Amino acid sequence: MATSEASVTRIMLAVNESTIRGYPHASISSRGAFEWTLQKIVRSNAAGFKLLFLHVQVPDEDGFDDMDSIYASPEDFKNMKNRDRARGLHLLEFFVNRCQEIGVACESWIKKGDPKEVICHEVKRIQPDLLVVGSRGLGPFQRVFVGTVSEFCVKHAECPVVTIKRRSDETPQDPVDD
């Protein structure tokens, strides 16, 4: 059955960088959610799906630690912005390259802000058929302090949401890491 562009299933994936390895590495749970989507949903039917990768960057309060000056000039800000942009693109490259290998259509973009708020806002704007979010699978005690993006999205995103828990054999020493 031929599938026209208008009728492909559009799956949005929220992806972030690893807390352990930083950019350009994707977090363990992002990669898990992506692999799950390919293996369990897209399968061999690449033409039936389009993946939409959203990476939300959290504005970095300590951004100037890396720089030589604590007095920020407009030039400094511009550099920082460009640096963040390059890092984000580098992260998205991993997902986009993988999609190209498989032949599944995709789009990717970067936003700044509070991930959970931005994801729900983008869902409203883009109206995907499904939102896939990875989760570290933290226990109730850890969740109180860390907060989870996935729980917020399940409650508030205006589209079906599926949460893919990180596999237990991939959990880092500190489970809050990812």
Place this chain on the structure above:
Amino acid sequence: MATSEASVTRIMLAVNESTIRGYPHASISSRGAFEWTLQKIVRSNAAGFKLLFLHVQVPDEDGFDDMDSIYASPEDFKNMKNRDRARGLHLLEFFVNRCQEIGVACESWIKKGDPKEVICHEVKRIQPDLLVVGSRGLGPFQRVFVGTVSEFCVKHAECPVVTIKRRSDETPQDPVDD
């Protein structure tokens, strides 16, 4: 790409009867969840998926209202059990027939008990790749009194869960109905 039986994506769907039309009619939200699964996930790739339909019957305290006697003999119990079974099968027939038309493999079975508990128990036993549950999309006020199976499953089922909200244009006059 050929897909062997062992590697198909197994999607469990929890389905129930309509509160308005009763057996053999499926609830609006069950049908919506089923149609969503076919249109957005299975698509043209019928060979890649297997659908597992679970129907949980709530033990009916008023079961004897329909009968001529309030004194239940063992025969009465047997009749009631057979009647319930026939009704449940009739409900499942709708889903199974639709799958056969499309050529997607399926299985279906009936259990008795508290739907949310039974669904999570069956997930543990069957280990599907994904659980799809319909939801009436009730507001917070209504939820307090009605309780929602989908919320419980999202929290407790040991597999990825996606909740498909009933379309607003399909909401009955009383949104608690389904």
